[in-house]
Amino acid sequence: MNTIKLIPANLTAENFSQFGEVLSIENKEFVTINDGYAYKYADLAKIDTQEEHGETSVHIFVAKKRLFPLQISMLEKHPFFSQTFIPKGNSPFLVVVSPPSEEPVIENIRAFISNGDQGISYSRGVWHFPLISINDNSQFIVIDRKHNIDTDTIKQCIVKQVEDINITVELSL
Numbered sequence: 001m002n003t004i005k006l007i008p009a010n011l012t013a014e015n016f017s018q019f020g021e022v023l024s025i026e027n028k029e030f031v032t033i034n035d036g037y038a039y040k041y042a043d044l045a046k047i048d049t050q051e052e053h054g055e056t057s058v059h060i061f062v063a064k065k066r067l068f069p070l071q072i073s074m075l076e077k078h079p080f081f082s083q084t085f086i087p088k089g090n091s092p093f094l095v096v097v098s099p100p101s102e103e104p105v106i107e108n109i110r111a112f113i114s115n116g117d118q119g120i121s122y123s124r125g126v127w128h129f130p131l132i133s134i135n136d137n138s139q140f141i142v143i144d145r146k147h148n149i150d151t152d153t154i155k156q157c158i159v160k161q162v163e164d165i166n167i168t169v170e171l172s173l
Helices: none
Strands: 002-006 020-023 031-033 038-040 056-063 074-077 083-087 093-098 110-113 119-122 138-145 158-161 165-169
Antiparallel strands (some): 020 119, 031 038, 056 138, 083 119, 083 138
């Protein structure tokens, strides 16, 4: 059995661009609003949920701490919508991704670590491992397509097991 050990790279807009967008106000332009009491950093991510009259929904996930090294036993993708994760309270987290394709291309799998102020928005069809929190009870604002169980005709999530290869994520803080 082959083995892949992923060492997370620092998350940047450039190195994450084939998977989606990094949400951060670093080096972004803003406008002053509310009589000077707030800065507005607009249009940080494109939310893509409109397939077959989809609605955008906002959730809060409370994540348990993962243990490392972390075994990557599966990947999932959302073929018809984007999915955005924004940490609350400066919570660093990891993302494990592979570019959009019919099946996951394991040779192209990558790992990134957020600095805690950065969020990410996966483009539709990007293969990814579920939320990887470094700290216990970290909260994340999640924006994606609302699941209307009675009316949805699209496949919300496709899951593929990773077989014949041992993939782990190493983390040293």
